[in-house]
Amino acid sequence: MSIQIYFILLSSVMALLFAGILAWQIKRQTVVSKKAGHISRIIRDGAMSFLRMEYRILFCFVIVITGLLYYFINPKTAIAFIVGAILSALAGHIGMRIAVLANVRTAEKLNKDFKSGLNIAFNSSSVMAMSVVGLGVLGITILYIIFKDPVIIYGFGFGASSVALFARIGGGIYAKAADVGADLIGKIEYGISEDDLRNPAVIVSNIGDNVGDMAGAGADFFESYVDSIIAAMVIGSIVAIGERGILLPLVLAGTGIIISLISNLFVKTRKAKSDSGHKVLNQGVWAAAILMAISAFVLIRYLSFGINIFYSFLAGLLAGLIISLVTEYFTSNKYSLTQKVAKAAQTGAGTNIISGFALGLFSTVVPVLAVSAIIFLAYQWSQLFGIAIAAIGMLSTLGITLAANSFGPVMDNATGIAKMAGMDEKTIKRAEDLDAVGNTKATVGKGFAISAAALTALVLMVSYGQLVNLPFIDLLNYKVIIGLFLGGLMPFVFSSFALQAVSRAAMAIVKEVRRQFKTIKGIMQGETEPDYKKCIDISAKAALKEMILPSVLCILAPVLVGFLLGPSALAGLLVGSIVSGFLLAVTMANSGGAWDNAKKFIEAGNLEGRGSDTHKAAVVGDTVGDPFKDTAGPSLNILIKLMAIIALIIAPLL
Numbered sequence: 001m002s003i004q005i006y007f008i009l010l011s012s013v014m015a016l017l018f019a020g021i022l023a024w025q026i027k028r029q030t031v032v033s034k035k036a037g038h039i040s041r042i043i044r045d046g047a048m049s050f051l052r053m054e055y056r057i058l059f060c061f062v063i064v065i066t067g068l069l070y071y072f073i074n075p076k077t078a079i080a081f082i083v084g085a086i087l088s089a090l091a092g093h094i095g096m097r098i099a100v101l102a103n104v105r106t107a108e109k110l111n112k113d114f115k116s117g118l119n120i121a122f123n124s125s126s127v128m129a130m131s132v133v134g135l136g137v138l139g140i141t142i143l144y145i146i147f148k149d150p151v152i153i154y155g156f157g158f159g160a161s162s163v164a165l166f167a168r169i170g171g172g173i174y175a176k177a178a179d180v181g182a183d184l185i186g187k188i189e190y191g192i193s194e195d196d197l198r199n200p201a202v203i204v205s206n207i208g209d210n211v212g213d214m215a216g217a218g219a220d221f222f223e224s225y226v227d228s229i230i231a232a233m234v235i236g237s238i239v240a241i242g243e244r245g246i247l248l249p250l251v252l253a254g255t256g257i258i259i260s261l262i263s264n265l266f267v268k269t270r271k272a273k274s275d276s277g278h279k280v281l282n283q284g285v286w287a288a289a290i291l292m293a294i295s296a297f298v299l300i301r302y303l304s305f306g307i308n309i310f311y312s313f314l315a316g317l318l319a320g321l322i323i324s325l326v327t328e329y330f331t332s333n334k335y336s337l338t339q340k341v342a343k344a345a346q347t348g349a350g351t352n353i354i355s356g357f358a359l360g361l362f363s364t365v366v367p368v369l370a371v372s373a374i375i376f377l378a379y380q381w382s383q384l385f386g387i388a389i390a391a392i393g394m395l396s397t398l399g400i401t402l403a404a405n406s407f408g409p410v411m412d413n414a415t416g417i418a419k420m421a422g423m424d425e426k427t428i429k430r431a432e433d434l435d436a437v438g439n440t441k442a443t444v445g446k447g448f449a450i451s452a453a454a455l456t457a458l459v460l461m462v463s464y465g466q467l468v469n470l471p472f473i474d475l476l477n478y479k480v481i482i483g484l485f486l487g488g489l490m491p492f493v494f495s496s497f498a499l500q501a502v503s504r505a506a507m508a509i510v511k512e513v514r515r516q517f518k519t520i521k522g523i524m525q526g527e528t529e530p531d532y533k534k535c536i537d538i539s540a541k542a543a544l545k546e547m548i549l550p551s552v553l554c555i556l557a558p559v560l561v562g563f564l565l566g567p568s569a570l571a572g573l574l575v576g577s578i579v580s581g582f583l584l585a586v587t588m589a590n591s592g593g594a595w596d597n598a599k600k601f602i603e604a605g606n607l608e609g610r611g612s613d614t615h616k617a618a619v620v621g622d623t624v625g626d627p628f629k630d631t632a633g634p635s636l637n638i639l640i641k642l643m644a645i646i647a648l649i650i651a652p653l654l
Contacts, residue, residue, distance in 0.1 A: 004247050008141050011254035015134030015399065018261055022123045022130075023098050029105045029120070036421035039203075040104035043413065046207040046536045047100050051215060053544055054170050055089060058163060065162065069155065073649060077155035080143055084159025084226070087135045091222045092167055092215035095128030095406065099214045103206075103413035110414070110430040111423060118280065118434060121414060122267055125406035126399075128218050133260065133399045136160075136226045137253050140233075150233035150246055151467070154648045157227045161642040164219035165551050168638055169498060171216030172631030174543035175208025176502045178535065179630075180623045181509030185517075197420045198523050200516055200530035201509050204539050206416050212630055213409035213442065217449075220637055221402050224452050225395050227641055229253055231459040232388035238466060239385045248303060249392050252313065255295050260399025263288035267403075281404045281441060288397040289321055296393070312378040312386035316393025316455070319370045320401075320448060326366040327447030330359060331593030332440050333601035342598035342607060342618060349620035356598065356621055360591025360628075364583050367451045371582075374455065384462050391455045405445025408438035436600065443593035446634055450589060453637035454582040460644035461574045467651040468567040473575065483561055483569035487576025487643075490557055491584045494550050494639050495632040501546030502627035508538050554639045558646045567654045570647050577640050585636035592629025595621040 031037040062085045069078040102124030110117030143153050182201035192199060229249045236245025267284035293314055300310045329335050333342065337359055344355035374394075378386035415431040465471070473480055512535055522528035562570040599618040601607075608614040 002243070002247070004251050005141065005145065008137060008247075008250045008254040011257040012134045012138035012141065014261065015130040015257045016138070019094070019127045019130035019134065022127050023094075026098060026102050026105060026120060026124055026127075029109075031104050032108060033104075033421055033423070036104050036107060036417050036423070039197075039417050039420050040100070042203055042532060043103065043206045043210070044100040046203070047096060047210040049536075050174060050207065050211050050540045050543070051093060051096065053540060054166065057544060058085070058089065058166055061162065061166070062159070069649070072653065076147055076152045077649065080147075080153055080155030081159040083139055083143060084156035085163050086159070087139045088160040088163040088219050088222045089167075091128075091132045091135050092163070092218035094131045095218040096210050096215040098124045098127040099210050099406070099410050099413070102410055104417050106410060106414035107418040107421070107423065107427065107431060110418065110434075111427045114430050114433075117414070117430060121407055121410045121434065121438075122281070122403065124410050126264055126403040128214060128406045129260070129399050129402035132218055132222045132225060132402060133253070133257050136222055136229070137250065137257065140226060140229055141250060144233070144246070144250075150230060150237055153230050153233070154645060157223070157230050158645045158649055160219070160223040160226050161638060161645050164223040165554065165635070165638045165642055166547055167219040168216040168635045169550055169631070170543045170547040171208070171212035172498065172627070172635060173501045173505060173546050174539045175205070175212030176627045176631045177505030177509055177542055178204035178208045178539050179626050180502065180506040181513060183619050183623050184506070185510050185513045198530065199513060200532050200535045201513050202416070202420070203532045204509070204535045206413050207536065208539065209409040209412050214406060217406065217445070217634070220449060220634060221398060223638060223641060224449065224456050225398055227460060227645065228388075228391040228395050228452075228456045231456070231463045232385075232392050234463050235385050235388045235459070235466065239383070244303065244305075245385065248300075248305065249389070251299060251303070252296060252389075252392050252396055255299060256292055256396035257399055259288050259291045259295060260397055262291065263397070263400045264403070281407065281437065284400050285397070285404055288400040289317060292397050293317060296396070306382075308381035308386065309389055311381045312389045313393040313396075315374050315377050316390030317396060319374050319390075320394040320452065323367050323370050323451045324444045324448050327363070327444045327590065327593075328440060330363040330590050331443045331447075331597055333597040338594045338597045339601060341594045341621070342601040345598065345602065345614045345617040345621065346607065349617040352595070352598065352617050352621040353624055356591045356595040356625065357587075359594050360587040360589075363590040364586045367447065367586050368583070371451060371454055375458070384466075387462065388459045391452070391459050394452050394455060401445070401448065404441045405448075408442030408445070411435045411438035439597065439600065443589070443597070443629070446589045446593070446629060447586065449634065449637055450582065450585045453585075453641055454578060457574070457578045457640040457644050460641065460648060461571065461578065464574065464644065464647045464651060465571060467648060468654055470567055470571055473568060473571050477568055479565045479569040480572040483565060483572025484576040486557070486561060487573035487578075488580040490554065490573075490577045490643070491581035491636050491639060494554060495584060495588070495636065497546075497550040497553070498632040498635055499627050501542065502631050505539060505542035505546065508542060509535060512538055550635070554642055555646060558643045559650060562647065562650055562654055567651075570654070574644050574647060577643055581636045581640040585633045588628035588633035592625030592633065595625030596629070598622075
């Protein structure tokens with residue numbers, strides 16, 4: 001093996017060792033409060049129970065698809081598929097398992113000081129991030145060592161995409177059904193807070209943060225990360241001599257892991273104060289970007305690639321930062337755009353929803369221009385390989401950007417536990433400050449993930465064109481036009497299924513909570529504990545049932561179009577889905593983020609404050625935004641990538 005492969009393997013192993021050390025440090029922290037520990041155990045048990053049920057369904061799916069790949073494609077692709085599915089599930093499982101241990105420990109550390117709580121929360125999110133990048137790079141590298149053919153490794157991406165789809169949809173339905181139900185019945189009907197233990201849906205909402213925003217998000221980012229690397233390897237094998245083009249994406253990914261490890265130190269060594277949460281996390285992200293740019297320049301020149309390859313990489317890296325900053329501007333209540341959405345709630349829920357949706361529609365401008373600029377510049381510099389390297393650049397520092405994104409759900413749980421356990425006001429204030437930071441970072445992470453997904457899907461589509469010898473798409477061909485329309489339709493139908501699923505499950509949650517409030521004596525007085533298990537079961541069964549149809553839909557669509565209408569029509573399907581899916585996902589994610597933060601702006605004491613008619617209107621907007629930003633929107637990332645991966649898998653048969 002070459003020194004480059006040894007370096008790649010070493011970097012991935014270092015990431016996993018680092019994650020293991022952080023996980024051990026978190027686990028050894030003692031939980032003092034019995035009430036906080038009890039609440040945390042309910043959340044942990046519910047989350048793990050749902051994941052076990054979800055993985056049983058996934059196991060059956062993986063067995064069926066493995067058999068089909070083995071029989072119709074080849075055994076090597078089937079093996080790669082199994083490895084991708086296992087590692088994707090493992091990455092999400094590790095991240096969620098540590099998150100449900102860290103939530104209560106974060107709350108208790110905040111009782112000591114701000115910095116201790118921030119470190120525990122960030123350590124747990126770093127476990128998720130390092131597991132994703134470490135397992136992703138390790139899996140791809142080992143499969144390449146065994147098979148020596150990057151095309152075979154598309155099976156790995158297919159496995160990762162399949163798990164991500166189920167995890168994102170199932171976790172998103174679970175989380176948002178409970179969240180919407182808890183808000184509607186608690187805040188609007190009974191006027192109690194979102195963290196009031198008397199509301200049985202509150203516990204389910206906290207469980208949902210873990211299964212949706214930890215396990216689901218981990219699988220989502222794992223998929224984008226590995227798909228971008230694999231596609232760049234395949235294109236590199238075509239445009240470069242020998243292994244140089246194949247190994248460059250892996251070397252850059254391995255370097256990104258090392259840089260992310262170093263950047264973790266920038267987050268932890270700063271003396272954090274209650275008003276510096278954003279600065280602490282941003283310091284790590286910006287340090288990673290600067291160090292990665294310098295390292296990439298040195299590596300690309302050392303490996304004898306031209307300066308244009310570096311320019312392509314840098315374009316992707318910078319575009320990721322720009323999209324993150326713009327997403328924050330559109331969705332953070334520090335800025336005027338989201339504050340206007342909050343003010344619109346003064347005249348009712350209708351104007352609040354209209355204002356937030358208009359903001360989401362307009363917020364598509366910068367991400368689309370940024371991705372378009374990457375495509376134009378990278379192609380001018382290095383043609384198709386340049387676009388692939390730009391996608392690597394955007395995701396190269398995922399080890400730190402995903403840690404900042406995953407910080408949100410950990411802090412959300414920690415804040416809820418602090419309130420439910422009756423911790424002192426100082427602890428709750430510190431938790432709320434960090435929760436506000438985490439909420440913004442989670443929203444920014446969604447915007448980044450959507451843009452990365454669009455660029456990754458584009459690279460996968462280009463790879464598909466290479467494999468089926470399709471140098472261009474004839475837009476006057478009637479089959480291509482049909483493919484374009486069907487591709488444009490897919491994200492809308494898919495989103496409809498996801499939103500309806502949340503609506504049905506939320507209705508069931510609301511009915512159950514109403515029943516408990518009316519029939520179980522002593523709940524509202526705090527004398528009797530609600531039946532949390534009943535609400536947990538409702539959300540879990542709804543999520544597992546409702547995730548099947550949209551998942552099957554996006555798997556069958558490219559297969560049917562490819563075999564019935566041909567490879568050109570399938571290319572049209574991919575183009576249509578990428579364009580409409582990208583725009584729809586950005587709209588829903590940013591609208592949802594704006595509605596959520598507009599509500600938080602009012603709850604912080606602005607305008608008429610908590611409990612007012614303005615607040616109730618904003619809560620309605622937030623309930624609309626919840627499935628937008630946490631179920632349908634993020635799931636579209638996986639839809640557009642999974643359809644492209646399936647097209648690549650069936651390409652030999654076309």
